[in-house]
Amino acid sequence: MMKKALQILITVWFLVGSPAAWAQQGQYTIGLPCLEYQTCASSEAEAFFTEVYGRIGIVPAFAYLPRLRDLEDANDGHTDACAGRTKASYQPYENLIPVKTPVATETIVAFTLKEGLRIDSWKDISSLRVGIVRGAQLPLQLCKQKGIERYVVGNTLQQVFHMLAESRVDAVVHHLQVGLNTARSIGIPVRMSNVLYRDMVYHVLNRRHAGLAPKLARIFGEMLEDGTSARLLGKWAGMLPEPLE
Known part of the structure; x- marks a missing residue:
């Protein structure tokens, strides 16, 4: 009887919980945000996470979702992980846990076109007309916190940059990095302010995958240190944190 029960447990683990099973069944899905106006798909992000998970025997699928929706779906178990979110974003969700090694940095700046317009702090833009992208929660939240009242909301970053032009x-x-890549793609030579806000971004897992977190933390650190992350992420490599010491 004991032997039969043990066999059943091993079978269940293999079918549901093992990396090989996820790879074969295609059930491990990572939620990714739409970063560019042309398309949601990001070959660089997919290549990066495919390499990360491939090192533990999992072949992930990708679902491109609006911001907040990726957190909700991972929390509810509809997807297995979020590509990257800040602590303030994932903390309210009880079923989400972070991988301890940060996967990126979240850096907010002000983009301008006017020569001589120097922006070193939030105070410097308090009297300006500020453009913000609809759905970009962090820039909007920060502007409100800093008392920026004259802001205009556009549907896409492309549209807001054209408003600037x-x-x-x-x-x-x-x-x-999103701003720089978009401005280059549409040929608008923006200038950057000093950094207005910076935070760490973490890969976030549904709680049922907690056992993967230590392995993923080690892999993120290794790939950051040996340059694999920068090579795979290409134009998004500027978002990477400094290598761990």
Whole structure:
């Protein structure tokens, strides 16, 4: 009887909990945000996480979701992980746990076009007309916290940058690397302020995958140290944290 019960437990573990099972069944899904206006798909992010999980025998699938939705789906178990979120974002969700090694940095700056317009702090943009992208929760939250009242919301970052080029806003507050990549792609030569806000970003797992967290933390550290992360992420490599000491 004991032997039969043990066999059943081993079978269940293999079918449900082992990395090989996830790889074969295609059941491990990572939620990714839409970072660019042209398309949600990010070959760089997919290559990065495919390498990370491949080192523990899992072949992940990817679901591109609006911000907040990726957290809700991972928390409810519809997906298995979020690509990366800050502590303030994932903490309210009881079924989410972070991988301790940060996977990226969240850096907020102001983009401008005017020569001589120097922005070193939030105080410097308090009297400006500020453009913000609809759905970009952190820039909007920070502007409200810092008392920025004259802000205009656009549907896409492309649209907001065109508003900047047309002098309908004086500055655009957004994520550094996303802003740089988008501005380059549409040919708008933006200038950057000093860093206005910076935080660490962590890969977040549904609680049922807690056992993977230590392995993933080690792999993130190794790939950051040996340059694999920067090579795979390409134009997004500027978001990487400093290598661990």
